[in-house]
Amino acid sequence: AVVPRWGFYGFVLASVLSLTITHLILFLHRRVLYRGSEKAKSEEVKQSLSEITRTPPWFVLVFALITLGLYVAGCFVDIYYVTSERGEAFEKNYFSIISVGMDFPESSYAGNNAGPVWIQTMYFFLGLVMPIWTNVLACALFLVPMKPSMQRVCFFLSEMAFAWSATGALTVSTLTSVLQIPKFGNGLIESGCSQCYVMSSKLLPSFTIIALGAVSNVVVLYGLYVRAKKELYHLEE
Numbered sequence: 216a217v218v219p220r221w222g223f224y225g226f227v228l229a230s231v232l233s234l235t236i237t238h239l240i241l242f243l244h245r246r247v248l249y250r251g252s253e254k255a256k257s258e259e260v261k262q263s264l265s266e267i268t269r270t271p272p273w274f275v276l277v278f279a280l281i282t283l284g285l286y287v288a289g290c291f292v293d294i295y296y297v298t299s300e301r302g303e304a305f306e307k308n309y310f311s312i313i314s315v316g317m318d319f320p321e322s323s324y325a326g327n328n329a330g331p332v333w334i335q336t337m338y339f340f341l342g343l344v345m346p347i348w349t350n351v352l353a354c355a356l357f358l359v360p361m362k363p364s365m366q367r368v369c370f371f372l373s374e375m376a377f378a379w380s381a382t383g384a385l386t387v388s389t390l391t392s393v394l395q396i397p398k399f400g401n402g403l404i405e406s407g408c409s410q411c412y413v414m415s416s417k418l419l420p421s422f423t424i425i426a427l428g429a430v431s432n433v434v435v436l437y438g439l440y441v442r443a444k445k446e447l448y449h450l451e452e
Contacts, residue, residue, distance in 0.1 A: 259362035282432035289425025297416045341381040349376040382429040
């Protein structure tokens with residue numbers, strides 16, 4: 216079982232505060248730096264950003280849905296397994312992103328599961344809810360006709376969601392965890408008993424689904440954001 220202590224919660228809280236303050240600083244920075252490039256609201260005309268940037272609407276919708284679909288599908292399929300062997304006993308367990316998150320409340324010795332449940336909530340919020348919300352905002356930004364002032368608001372909200380999305384972090388942490396599980400598990404055994412209890416772990420070929428989805432979705436979104444920022448703030452080549 217895993218027992219998170221105050222240091223872990225402090226680290227998470229510090230990360231949340233750091234992200235929040237960064238968003239505030241970025242908002243104020245752009246408000247001062249690009250104020251002269253914004254048209255008066257009375258002169259604004261509703262247009263979709265895909266039309267302004269000459270980005271085909273089908274490209275935005277299709278590639279966002281495909282890459283996000285790969286990532287979400289990869290969260291539900293088993294992507295690695297862990298084996299434990301002790302003498303004649305042998306156990307092999309398969310895990311997915313979803314199954315790991317569902318086990319959080321049962322991973323603590325403490326009778327009060329408030330901490331693990333909070334970790335579980337943040338895990339699913341950052342790893343599943345925010346990636347979906349990020350793509351929804353990105354599609355709305357490019358496909359829904361809006362005035363430039365509203366497009367800048369939507370762009371800023373989409374950037375915030377992208378920063379909170381944990382697609383890349385979750386994928387990389389899964390890879391490193393699989394590499395570290397044998398070292399961590401076997402390191403808990405006292406010397407002289409290494410043959411009594413042995414742990415191993417291995418990625419499954421299905422890991423490529425979530426890896427491909429995460430990487431391609433980040434690339435697509437980043438490309439859209441570059442186009443959006445260039446147009447909304449009239450940046451030169």
